[in-house]
Amino acid sequence: MGYVHDTAMSQFVPPNQIGVSAGTWTLTVASNVWSNDRTAADASFTAYIPIPIPSNSVALKGCKLVSIEFMYLIGTAAADAFATFALYKDTFAVSGTLNSSAVVSGVTVDAAHDTSAERYAANEHRAVITLDTPVFIDNDEHYHVEAVVDCAGTTVFKIFGAIVNYTLRV
Numbered sequence: 001m002g003y004v005h006d007t008a009m010s011q012f013v014p015p016n017q018i019g020v021s022a023g024t025w026t027l028t029v030a031s032n033v034w035s036n037d038r039t040a041a042d043a044s045f046t047a048y049i050p051i052p053i054p055s056n057s058v059a060l061k062g063c064k065l066v067s068i069e070f071m072y073l074i075g076t077a078a079a080d081a082f083a084t085f086a087l088y089k090d091t092f093a094v095s096g097t098l099n100s101s102a103v104v105s106g107v108t109v110d111a112a113h114d115t116s117a118e119r120y121a122a123n124e125h126r127a128v129i130t131l132d133t134p135v136f137i138d139n140d141e142h143y144h145v146e147a148v149v150d151c152a153g154t155t156v157f158k159i160f161g162a163i164v165n166y167t168l169r170v
Helices: 116-120
Strands: 005-013 025-030 033-038 044-050 062-075 086-091 100-103 107-109 123-136 141-150 156-169
Touching: 044 062, 044 156, 062 141, 123 156
Parallel strands: none
Antiparallel strands: 005 156, 025 033, 033 156, 044 141, 062 123, 062 156, 086 100, 086 141, 107 123
């Protein structure tokens, strides 16, 4: 049996697997490209981007999370605001206690999306969120990204998906 240490693994998260907290959303296809489209409205929402990669109970094995690329479009008009992307570590509890979630520090957003004005501009976007120190995911953990967007009245927001980049060690 061989040993695998692949530093170039990735997992696509389709638009229908990215949760949204508010608004009217429609899964749409145009020219064979799928997106989840929000009806224009002057309101805020939070996008929940899951990171569906395997975990492992053995230290330094399984998947080491490196970065997440979020692909979206803001059309018609820029959004009013776009808080920074936040990476969260969810810890699954033992019996009798609640699960917990905490923001992960040591995360860098690419230079084209490191200010709110860059994130909410009317344009096509591929924001890259990178862990300064990549982490192996334990079997009682999960990671997710949250993006908080405040849309203007005519802002059209489309989610095309995300790409999770990681190292696989098994």
